[in-house]
Amino acid sequence: MTQKRIELRIRGRVQGVGYRYSACEQARRLGLRGWVRNTDSGDVELLAEGGEDQLHRLLEWSRSGPPGARVVAIDERWLEAAGDLDRFEIRR
Numbered sequence: 001m002t003q004k005r006i007e008l009r010i011r012g013r014v015q016g017v018g019y020r021y022s023a024c025e026q027a028r029r030l031g032l033r034g035w036v037r038n039t040d041s042g043d044v045e046l047l048a049e050g051g052e053d054q055l056h057r058l059l060e061w062s063r064s065g066p067p068g069a070r071v072v073a074i075d076e077r078w079l080e081a082a083g084d085l086d087r088f089e090i091r092r
Contacts, residue, residue: 001051003081008046009039010062012072019044020090022066023058030054033085037092048088049081 010019015038023036027048032055034048048058065071 001053003050003083004052004055005034005047005049005079005081006055006059007077007079008044008048008059008062009075010044010046010065010071011042011074013068013070014044014065015042017068018066019069023062024088024090026061027058027088030058032058032088035085035089035091037090047085049083049085 020036020038023044023046027034027036027046030050032048032050034046036044036046039045046062048055059074059076062074063071
C-alpha cells in the first residue's frame, strides 16, 4: 500500500460544529495518523498520513464534514509520507 501525506485547509462554517472531533474520529477509523486544529482565521487545518486510498476517503468526507458544517472550499496539498506521526489527535 502506498503511504502518502495530505495537508488540508478547510474553509467555511467549520468551527463550533464539531468538525475537529468528527474529523479525528473519521481519521482514526481509517487508520490514519496526524492531527486537526482550528486556525485563528476560522478555518480548520488537517494533516494526515497513511494509505493513499484512506486519505482519499478522508478528503471526500472533509468536503461535507459533520452535520452543521458548511464547507465552501478545501485547499489540499499531497506530499510523500514522512513517517513521523504515531496517532491522530486534535491539536489546540
